[in-house]
Amino acid sequence: AQSVTQLDSQVxxxxxxxxxxxxxxxxxxxxxxxxxxxxxxQGLQLLLKYLSGSTLVESINGFEAEFNKSQTSFHLRKPxxxxxxxxxxxxxVYSGNTPLVFGKGTRLSVIA
Amino acid sequence: EAGVTxxxxxxxxxxxxxxxxxxxxxxxxxxxxxxxxxxGLGLQFLLWYDEGEERNRGNFPPRFSGRQFPNYSSELxxxxxxxxxxxxxLCASSSFNQPQxxxxxxxxxxx
Numbered sequence: 187a188q189s190v191t192q193l194d195s196q197v198x199x200x201x202x203x204x205x206x207x208x209x210x211x212x213x214x215x216x217x218x219x220x221x222x223x224x225x226x227x228q229g230l231q232l233l234l235k236y237l238s239g240s241t242l243v244e245s246i247n248g249f250e251a252e253f254n255k256s257q258t259s260f261h262l263r264k265p266x267x268x269x270x271x272x273x274x275x276x277x278x279v280y281s282g283n284t285p286l287v288f289g290k291g292t293r294l295s296v297i298a
Numbered sequence: 299e300a301g302v303t304x305x306x307x308x309x310x311x312x313x314x315x316x317x318x319x320x321x322x323x324x325x326x327x328x329x330x331x332x333x334x335x336x337x338g339l340g341l342q343f344l345l346w347y348d349e350g351e352e353r354n355r356g357n358f359p360p361r362f363s364g365r366q367f368p369n370y371s372s373e374l375x376x377x378x379x380x381x382x383x384x385x386x387x388l389c390a391s392s393s394f395n396q397p398q399x400x401x402x403x404x405x406x407x408x409x
Contacts, residue, residue, distance in 0.1 A: 220397055229388055229400035285331055285354055286398055290340040
């Protein structure tokens with residue numbers, strides 16, 4: 187069975203500072219990895235995904251994540267955050283023919 | 299392309315009543331998933347339907363049930379509502395081995 191650990195439940199950061207949200211997973215089979223973002227009173231939106239190929243994946247709004255198989259990690263990074271990035275971020279793992287397994291989420295608060 | 303749509307947006311019930319939540323997937327998606335997001339508990343998997351069949355079920359009591367219709371839309375039914383059922387219920391859809399896309403959820407409040 188897969189599991190996902192998001193090491194930080196809350197991350198406060200000043201505007202224009204860099205941020206890293208950590209995600210580790212465990213699985214005995216090959217996995218697909220995802221980051222979803224949830225803004226207040228909304229559902230989850232897919233931020234980025236790793237299915238295969240390049241281990242560095244990027245989103246359209248400046249976030250990136252790197253799949254590290256040896257460390258079983260998929261940390262999310264952004265070099266300079268904006269107030270509008272304030273949201274909850276969920277890491278998820280999928281191994282085919284199973285539901286997504288989510289981490290408990292990290293609440294990113296960007297401070298002006 | 300229309301996204302995943304859920305109805306109603308909000309639902310208020312009292313203990314012991316029954317609730318029905320509805321979900322329309324993205325066109326072409328055959329799988330529908332239901333999740334419960336309760337305060338402080340994160341996202342918990344409830345049910346997965348694909349091609350009209352229940353494929354997997356999370357660790358929830360039998361009073362949580364559902365079905366998927368021939369047009370791939372889905373219904374989640376919760377019987378004998380309890381206070382702890384108050385949560386945001388999220389529906390997601392996908393096609394095979396593709397990422398799940400989520401609706402905005404139904405907020406169920408039990409008084």
